[in-house]
Amino acid sequence: MTSSWVPPHAATESESEFLRRVLKSIDYWFIDCATDDAADNPRKLLTSRLAAIDHADHPDDADAELDPVIELLGAELHRLQHCHARAAVLTRGGFRHDGVHVKAVHRHHTVLHYDNDKLGFLLPLAFIESVQQLPRSISERS
Structure with a gap:
């Protein structure tokens, strides 16, 4: 049976806010791992997803001309x-x-x-x- 309880911040938190929160605590979750590289793949995956979201949220920023x-x-x-x-x-x-x-x-x-x-x-x-x-x-x- 699944619970209907939802954390209070889940209703107002955007995907990018959620990913930033996960990235902040990812090292804590993998603290028991034998190697430091265990968190690298999830960290890279989350970082690339966050970059894609930020680019989608601010497309004008990417189109601005560089010097x-x-x-x-x-x-x-x-x-x-x-x-x-x-x-x-x-x-x-x-x-x-x-x-x-x-x-x-x-x-x-x-x-x-x-x-x-x-x-x-x-x-x-x-x-x-x-x-x-x-x-x-x-x-x-x-």
Whole structure:
């Protein structure tokens, strides 16, 4: 027999609010798992669904024109990502990230990481002044 009880927030909560709530508590649910990777697939699935919902809720945002310089930076970062090249990224504040690899490129940001850093860091495209491919080292050539 099924219960007719419904949580009080279920009537007013949108799908995106529900998914955000689930994402916040997913690590707690998988705390007993032997590996940290156990929550990765559900987290990726929920994140992609949430991105699709947000895009559907704000279609005008996706159609807005980007700055041509940011589009060019994005294209160059995509090229560096696909050829697995090391790069030097100069930010508008003058900070230089030497020897980074491009892990991902999105509409407004990129994820960069160093060789010894598995997680990487997020950098908004608007903060990037220039990107330059670094020459391959001798160990990378062979």
